[in-house]
Amino acid sequence: MFQMMLSGLTIGAIYGLLGMALSISFYVTRVINFAQGQMLMIAIIVAACLSEAGFNPWLGVALGPLAACVLGVASYFIGVRPILKADRFSFGWMVSTLGFGLVVENAIAYAVGPRSRGFPPLLNDIPIRLGDAVITGQQILALLVAAFAVAALEFVRKRTLFGKVGMATAADPEMAESIGANTMIVSAVTFALSGLIAGIAGVLIAPRTFANPYLGGTFNTFGFVAMMIGGGPENPANAMYGGLLLGVLAEGANSYINSQASDWFPFLILVLVLIVTPRGLFSTSNPLFRPRPARPA
């Protein structure tokens, strides 16, 4: 049980990071970037290719997320900005970001080949015993990065002027422009940040998987579920909580039902969660988290 919880939390941290990446760009621009999974993928491919070429694996760990960051900015200027500039209320970005992701995926497959590559273990071959359970150094790193990402994001959102102008852009982009904020720059920075976080998620999970150009789609789906279960559209940090829950549910289904169940069980929970709290489990629409009126003295 403890082992299952640990494994679930660590994979959930990855889903949570991807959910946060999706939520950050959605929070500011109201756009869901369906190419987010491909940013995770490109970070893994860049790191794997550098390692394969004989470079220090940690160089790939540093450069992979940066490549994802650049791809995030490119997805904004190619897949999002032209659509929103023509019509702020258009949903054309649904197709354009999906298309952007597919083009990137196939371009990478064409450039480096569609085969799966091995990924250096990094900290994955350092086992640490916790009672009867075993956790690897890589898993601990994933949990620490997830905790840091939530704290840093909350700090930026609530305590910095950039976070506040991001909130202003999210609430009323036209008014944000009218106070002098260049909303194009604000949006591009949030897409860069989203790409960076997805890339970090990629190099954290890569030692447990293969480097394959087509793995972005699956992670994108789980990141999206994490965002929706948690209530990421309201507050990106909620996506992390959703991701952790999703990871535990998937591992639990794997342990207690069968290995196939980890694919469908979380989605069943997603539907139930959205019926009870349509904005996500950790959103203010949840009766448990809704502020209660003060009791009369």
Added chain:
Amino acid sequence: MSSANNILEVSSLAGGYGRFDVVRNITLRLREGEAVGLLGPNGAGKTTILRGIMGLLKQRVGTIRIGDTDVTMFPTHRIARGYAAIAPEGRRLFADQTVEDNLILGAWHRRREPQRVQALLDSVYALFPVLREYRHRQSSFLSGGEQQMVAIGRMLMADPLILLLDEPSIGLSPVAVDIVVKALIELRRRGASLLLVEQRVDVAARVCDRLYVISGGEIVEETTPEVVGREGAELINKYLG
């Protein structure tokens, strides 16, 4: 400065939202330290003129000069950096943020000048002392009058050459309207240049030196509060319904 100390010159402005122009052939001027009102019935195009000056209209022709600069081709965020600031209709505060955050965001382009921002903040609090008391309160929890004070304060934080106010009295109680009008008169005393959109003739007359009457998207008359005082009923019947 452009001709005769005009701080704002709008020439032959036309524009709208779709294929059709809401306003046509708008030519107006605002002198430094002057307050000018735009009067007119609903749908006359008053707000569209302000949006045109702020660069918020997609379709727009004509020229707009603020101070010495032709800002016609400037994007909104550039116009907002010291040329013009707006207190829009309906206030449009950043509802999830506190009063002070709303005010500080108004000085976004001065974010690297903390002392200047603090001085501007102090001057807003001097104009509306109640905002200092409520500075940590979420702006959506304020009354309509208090929200209007925040909207005007946010506009002042930009410290621009011209101030654009869109129906600051709309939806407010008589007491709140009086506070807002007194604040606008105080801004005039401090030398601010105002372009004020109003439906209420009495409010515009108390604040402004000159008035443009807008009807059907065009300026149909230029007048003064004194004339409006004399011929108020006739003017109202003729243009404002």
